Amino acid sequence: MQCFTCPFCGPRDETEFFYGGEAGKERPEPSAEVTAERWAEWLYGETNSKGPSREIWLHLTCGEFFLMERHTVTHEVFATRATRGEEA
Amino acid sequence: MAGNYSAFRLLREGLRGHSGWQPAWRDSEPKDSYQVVIIGGGGHGLATAYYLARNHGIRRVAVLEKGWIGGGNTGRNTTAIRSNYFYPESVALYDFALRLYEGLSRELNYNVMFSQRGIVVVAHSEAEMEMAARVVNAMQINNTDAELLTREQVLEKVPLLNQGKDARFEIYGGIWQGRAGTARHDAVAWGYARAASALGVDIVQNCEVTGFLVENGRCVGVETSRGTIRAEVTGMAVAGHSGVLASMAGFRLPIRSFALQAMVSEPVKPCLDTVLLYMGTGTYLSQSDKGELVIGGGLDRVLSYGQRGNPPMQEQVISGLLEMVPAFGQLKLLRQWAGIVDVVPDSSPIIGPSPLPGLFMNGGWGTGGFKAIPAGGWLFAHLLATGEHHEISRPFDLERFRTGRLIDEAAGSAIPH
Amino acid sequence: MSVRRIAEAAAAESLEFTFDGRPLRGQPGDTVASALLANGVRIVGRSFKYHRPRGIWSAGADEPNAIFDIRLRGATQPNARATMVALEAGMEVRSVNSRPDAERDRYAFLDCFGRFLPAGFYYKTFMWPDWHRFEPSIRQMAGLGRLDPATQPAGATQRNLHCDLLVIGAGPAGLAAARAAALAGREVVLVEQQPRFGGSLLHRPARIDGLAGPAWVEDCLALLRDRGARLLSSTTAYGIYDHRLVCLWEQRGEGGDHLWRVRPRQIILASGASERPLVFDDNDRPGIMSADAALAYLRRHAVLVGDDIVIATNNDSVWPAAAALAEAGARVTIADCRRTPPLPAPAGVELLPGAPVGLVEGRNAVAGVIVGTRRLAADCLLTSGGWTPNVHLYCQHRGRLRYEEARLALVPGEDLEDLAVAGAARGALLLQEALAEGHRAAVGGGEGPRSEGALASFHIEAAWPDPRSARRQWIDLQNDVTVKDVALAARENFRSVEHLKRYTTLGMATDQGKTSNMNGLAALAAVTGRSIPEVGTTTYRPPYVPVPFTVIAGRRRGQLFAPVRRLVLEREHREAGAAFREYGSWLRPAFYGEGSPAEAMAREAQRARETLGLFDGSPLGKIEVMGPQAAALLDFTFYNRLSTLKPSRIRYGFMLQENGVIYDDGVVLRLAEDHFVVSCSSGHVPGVVMRLEEWRQDRFDPGRVVIHNSTAEWATLTATGPASRELVAALDLGVDLADAALPHMAFTTGSFQGQPLRVARVSFTGDRSYEISLPASHAAALWRRMREEGARLEATLLGSEGLMILRAEKGYIIAGKDTDGYTLPMDLGLTAPREKRQDEYLGKRSLFTEEAEKPKRPAFVGLQVEGKEPLATGAHAVERCAKGFRSLGFVTSSYWSPNLQRPIALGLVEAGRQRMGEEIEIYHLGNLRRARIVEPCSFDPEGERLNA
Structure with missing residues (x-):
């Protein structure tokens, strides 16, 4: 059982969280100008980093999405913070 | 191959202290160059090497394994082999694998103990029975064996199932595939390694790929912990680590890596x-010839490259198990481990050229790579040897994410894959 | 009798039990193992592969041989480890892997064929004609215990705990650590695997701070209790998981076991060490035991394991056992491999230096031991090949081992940030070392307890397995792995330690190699000419000991495994005779009344069209979206534009996934300029909320639009059918029901018993319908009123199945049933937003991919058949091809329509729009029927009944 710290609620069990995707992805727009490759990259492209990783998570209990930096091998969590008011 | 395996040979060796057995495969020092370099000494990589030699006569082949062969997902899965898929492309692929498995022990002269004990998928409601019918019909139309079971037929096959008043999931019926079964996972890797080695393939253990050799925009080999190795063609078959190699090669893949646990x-x-x-529970299991229940279930919920499991999913899987068969509550968990699986959005594998010319990939098998090993090897060998897709592997090209032609098994059949 | 209970220790009370059917007696405090020893039982089981007779080796969790099926109080516990099970009166103990019993096993002959059954023999044979020919009999031979189908134990209690310090193991090091920590004011949890705290202090001689070992243990426990520490005995820490979660299995006998999930700030691992066997020819004979176990049986259970005892050793740790056994009356000889053992022989004990064991006499029990040229009469052979630290949890926590030559053991390397190892678990076998390490681990320094009278030095010399021996020498007793097997594996290139394990099964039995691991590594090192550190070790996987599934599963059974959601009106529906089924996790009335379900459904569907149907639609989503950016958020997240919706009006809409596939359909009500209610499918509420939240937070100003899921707060009761307006009028809700004031796809507000409510004109049946939403607390009262008034109008209660028929007659879809993971909105004929919308919305670009533009995409169509029998849902539309058939799609919904008096069906069919009117073949389980492709709507295609 991993323990993540929601920036709003504090440390909670991993079962309260839902993975939202890697951080830093920008939705390509307007659609009419987006190539098929670019769109496929937005939908499916992943860094899937082995090691330090920046991710968006949802705390299901409070409904807030936030940024988490963690290590995908050791599972160490470096930091969590609200995405509010900044670019993730 | 240094000597055939047979009951007679076993008797003869028994009488002389087993001193005549030769190494099952040769450990090779890496040479400077090969026609084909395959990264990953798991089932898919070793099978690819074998079929390159057997089907295409290509023997200047090296399989590079960063640890010991068969040590990744080939040696960590729950050993189920089946082709109960929904889409024709999937059935073609997995049924090809199943047919190859049916003759594999004799083909390799290595008993992989493929035991066709059949698979029951149990449905718990009218809606699930309708979905079961959709899948069974699809399988029959795609020319693989499948039956729709009634409740009574399910209970006849698995009498221990929970029929108590407080059972959470009623037994409405199910899907049966009689040709499905299990095999000894390690033996599949060792059998292919032995057969490939006998045909002249180099198997190099403890050789980690650290980078790609790129000239004029084309992959011409690999950098490894044991030096540079040039190759006319390079293939990767590295299961949960596709993303790591992709980032070395400078491209991104539609793959997320998760830990998938197994328990016995x-x-x-x-x-x-x-x-x-x-x-209902998503828990699946079989009993090995040794008598252990081999149990699996869903993915851990946090993306991970850590090859270990976490209690939440263990608790989910095991409580699911006891919900299915309450009598299993008298048993104990002996061992638990995890493998890292490549999860693709449509739960189907990726076989084809990578964005880096000269580098091809076989990966993205998610939770189901073991059952596909012979087909994966056969088709990947075809691709590496000819540069062209075999007709069975063509739909599984990376291209599908651009065109939108996904083969979404999870959505198609509502059965965990 | 050679093994016996020392007379003066016989207890007044005796516990009767049976072993393989023989009645025996034990006494309180016995384990099953000690009771068997006290009764002189030597053969306790048969080995897995060769069915060799085996006896008890240890007194702890590392026992490889004494594995039993134990039946007590009508329940069976298969594969119980006799050394870890407290004896209870009435136990029926059966050896496993033996027929009819351990003494007279009829498969004992297999041992004669051992030479033909080396490691991995099965990979080399059984290929012709086919593995299936051989497998069934091999399966029957394998397995240990037997499952009892009638034993269905309840789940364990699971508890969570946070603490400052968790000390694992209550031997000298663990107690010293816990004591020091408690004195320093730390919050301590101390766990011990055995029923009694104390570890080796309970049987090895020592005085600590002036007290005898057991007295010092009691003193520590009293102090710990006084300081509020939590003490758990019979409790095994079996795994450390991410973020320092430690799982404990507490055995509580009849009371039911507990699982503890503990998250401590610091862990001190004081889990001790296992004595490992010496490996020599036939070293598996019954009567060969761990020397330390013999001492434990003597001191803890007053059981003397033999009269003529030979102790074979390569180290000093057997000295206390030799002295104690001699003192208890046995004739004891130490056969020491070392030429010059540093310690003098204990009083009354003969010491033979430079005397490795050559041969063991006796097949079913030790009869004598050949040491060099001497034959020693013996009924028991104790051995000690040194000690293997129990480092499992340290390794699970990513600790790295190093090989220590002076102790011939793999010991923990660096302490981890949050885990320290103390005592024998890090190789410190001397009492004073263990006490000091425990103390230091807890408080960082200072003086620990002082000990005297214990072994003061430890010396060991390598005596590893010798691969040159001609006879079989056993490494893994339970899985029957010999030194020859290791040599064979290496010869065949299974030289990686992981390959060795998998090829020979060394260390994969239920003892997980606790006694065999080091000897296996040493043997592999010897045959491959490498050192032990070069060979390395296999991964230590949890659990440390086998843990009951019930402990891991806990109480998650039945409803607690996956709770269903229940209607606020469930009682009312039950009283009305509802048959409940589960729909998307909601338990809902499928139909009402007795008789055949099909008739009931048809009856309800028919009556609802004739007069009036009353339906409980409470699970329908009611997600409020509020704020100045509410309309913009909905525009983005829906396929249909919603900002153009006028207040008090309703619009049907679709939510797509970003890949274009339909996620959900539902209606959206606009309460005010800045206030909407999204009424999505009941099963999709959490998903819709999550998607709305994601885009609200990512794309909009979260301060200017908020989302509130009020699904559970409101009930929705629906009246449908020609008499629905009359019914709603009779309810006196204070609303104007004139069509001009409340047309189809509009809503208004009213009140009932002072509660606000909404009356919405939306229809999932195609008939005039009113959905009344009100606070759930008042649903029962309104439902009662609706039924009272409905009775006058010949209303029927309408279950979900009847409603399904009605909507299918109209060709209305259920998202997820009539669509799949491939369905784009165009496939349902919904093309307008795709063609017209210039602004961005979820999934937009995906509607213009190559695949989306393909002309032969599946289309949602109706399927009409001749005759009375509906098509099977799940049947496929097919066309013939060279290979037989090709699927064109499938039937998604199919019913007998009582209103049309014929079957109706819906499906997704490739190029279905182009094929309109054509006949196609439908395949179901080998049978073919013909069906005509028609429009999905087969009832009232003009929609006149909406306002009828």
Whole structure:
């Protein structure tokens, strides 16, 4: 059982969280100008980093999405913070 | 190959202290260059090497394994083999694998103990029975064996199932594939390694790929912990680590890596004859020839490259198991481990050229790579040897994410894959 | 009798039990193992592969041989480890892997064929004609215990705990650590695997701070209790998981076991060490035991394991056992491999230096031991090949081992940030070392307890397995792995330690190699000419000991495994005779009344069209979206534009996934300029909320639009059918029901018993319908009123199945049933937003991919058949091809329509729009029927009944 710290609620069990995707992805727009490759990259492209990783998570209990930096091998969590008011 | 395996040979060796057995495969020092370099000494990589030599006569082949062969997902899965898929492309692929498995022990002269004990997928409601019918019909139309089971037929095959008043999931019926079964996973890797080695393939253990050799925009080999190795063609078959190699090669893949846990119980005398999957719990299991229940379920919920499991999913899987068969509550968990699986959005594999010319990939098998090993090897060998897709592998090209032609098994059949 | 209970220790009370059917007696405090020893039982089981007779080796969790099926109080516990099970009166103990019993096993002959059954023999044979020919009999031979189908134990209690310090193991090091920590004011949890705290202090001689070992243990426990520490005995820490979660299995006998999930700030691992066997020819004979176990049986259970005892050793740790056994009356000889053992022989003990064991006499029990040229009469052979630290949890926590030559053991390397190892678990076998390490681990320094009278030095010399021996020497007793097997594996290139394990099964039995691991590594090192550190070790996987599934599963059974959601009106529906089924996790009335379900459904569907149907639609989603950016958020997240919706009006809409596939359909009500209610499918509420939240937070100003899921707060009761307006009028809700004031796809507000409510004109049946939403607390009262008034109008209660028929007659879809993971909105004929919308919305670009533009995409169509029998849902539309058939799609919904008096069906069919009117073949389980492709709507295609 991993323990993540929601920036709003504090440390909670991993079962309260839902993975939202890697951080830093920008939705390509307007659609009419987006190539098929670019769109496929937005939908499916992943860094899937082995090691330090920046991710968006949802705390299901409070409904807030936030940024988490963690290590995908050791599972160490470096930091969590609200995405509010900044670019993730 | 240094000597055939047979009962007679076993008797003869028994009489002379087993001193005549030769190494099952040769460990090779890496040469400077090969026609084909395959990264990953798991089932898919070794099978690819074997079929390159056997089907295409290509023997200047090296399989590079960063640890010991068969040590990744080939040696960590729950050993189920089946082709109960929904889409024709999937059935073609997995049924090809199943047919190759049916003759594999004799083909390799290595008993992989493919045991066709059949799989029961249990449905718990009218809606799930309708979905089961959709899948069974699809399988029959795609020319693989499948039956729709009634409740009574399910209970006949698995009498221990929970029929108590407080059972959470009623038994409405299920899907049966009789040709499905299990095999000894390590033996598949060792059998291919032995057969490939006998045909002249170099198997290099403890050789980690650290980078790609790129000239004029084309992959011409690999950098490894044991030096530079040039190759006319390079293939990767590295299961959960596709993303790591992709980032070395400078491209991104539609793949997320998760830990998938497996568990075994202490061994008991035979009590479960088939492979069993409950739609309601997502827990699946079989009983090995040694008597252990071999149990699996869903992915851990946090993306991970850590090859270990976490309690939440263990608790989910094991409580699901006891919900299915309450009598299993008298058993104990003996061992638990995890493999890293490549999860693709449509739950189908990726076979084809990578964005880096000269580099090809076989990966993205998610939770189901073991059952596909012979087909994966055969088709990947075809691709590496000819540069062209075999007709069975063509739909699984990376291209599908651009065109939108996904083969979404999870959505198509509502059965965990 | 050679093994016996020392007379003066016989207890007044005796516990009767049976072993393989023989009645025996034990006494309180016995384990099953000690009771068997006290009764002189030598053969306790048969080995897994060769069915060799085996006896008890240890007194702890590392026992490889004494594995039993134990039946007590009508329940069976298969594969119980006799050394870890407290004896209870009435136990029926059966050896496993033996027939009819351990003494007279009829498969004992297999041992004669051992030479033909080396490691991995099965990979080399059984290929012709086919593995299936051989497998069934091999399966029957394998397995240990037997499952009892009638034993269905309840789940364990699971508890969570946070603490400052968790000390694992209550031997000298663990107690010293816990004591020091408690004195320093730390919050301590101390766990011990055995029923009694104390570890080796309970049987090895020592005085600590002036007290005898057991007295010092009691003193520590009293102090710990006084300081509020939590003490758990019979409790095994079996795994450390991410973020320092430690799982404990507490055995509580009849009371039911507990699982503890503990998250401590610091862990001190004081889990001790296992004595490992010396490996020599036939070293598996019954009567060969761990020397330390013999001492434990003597001191803890007053059981003397033999009269003529030979102790074979390569180290000093057997000295206390030799002295104690001699003192207890046995004739004891130490056969020491070392030429010059540093310690003098204990009083009354003969010491033979430079005397490795050559041969063991006796097949079913030790009869004598050949040491060099001497034959020693013996009924028991104790051995000690040194000690293997129990480092499992340290390794699970990513600790790295190093090989220590002076102790011939793999010991923990660096302490981890949050885990320290103390005592024998890090190789410190001397009492004073263990006490000091425990103390230091807890408080960082200072003086620990002082000990005297214990072994003061430890010396060991290598005596590893010798691969040159001609006879079989056993490494893994339970899985029957010999030194020859290791040599064979290496010869065949299974030289990686992981390959060795998998090829020979060394260390994969239920003892997980606790006694065999080091000897296996040493043997592999010897045959491959490498050192032990070069060979390395296999991964230590949890659990440390086998843990009951019930402990891991806990109480998650039945409803607690996956709770269903229940209607606020469930009682009312039950009283009305509802048959409940589960729909998307909601338990809902499928139909009402007795008789055949099909008739009931048809009856309800028919009556609802004739007069009036009353339906409980409470699970329908009611997600409020509020704020100045509410309309913009909905525009983005829906396929249909919603900002153009006028207040008090309703619009049907679709939510797509970003890949274009339909996620959900539902209606959206606009309460005010800045206030909407999204009424999505009941099963999709959490998903819709999550998607709305994601885009609200990512794309909009979260301060200017908020989302509130009020699904559970409101009930929705629906009246449908020609008499629905009359019914709603009779309810006196204070609303104007004139069509001009409340047309189809509009809503208004009213009140009932002072509660606000909404009356919405939306229809999932195609008939005039009113959905009344009100606070759930008042649903029962309104439902009662609706039924009272409905009775006058010949209303029927309408279950979900009847409603399904009605909507299918109209060709209305259920998202997820009539669509799949491939369905784009165009496939349902919904093309307008795709063609017209210039602004961005979820999934937009995906509607213009190559695949989306394909002309032969599946289309949602109706399927009409001749005759009375509906098509099977799940049947496929097919066309013939060279290979037989090709699927064109499938039937998604199919019913007998009582209103049309014929079957109706819906499906997704490739190029279905182009094929309109054509006949196609439908395949179901080998049978073919013909069906005509028609429009999905087969009832009232003009929609006149909406306002009828």
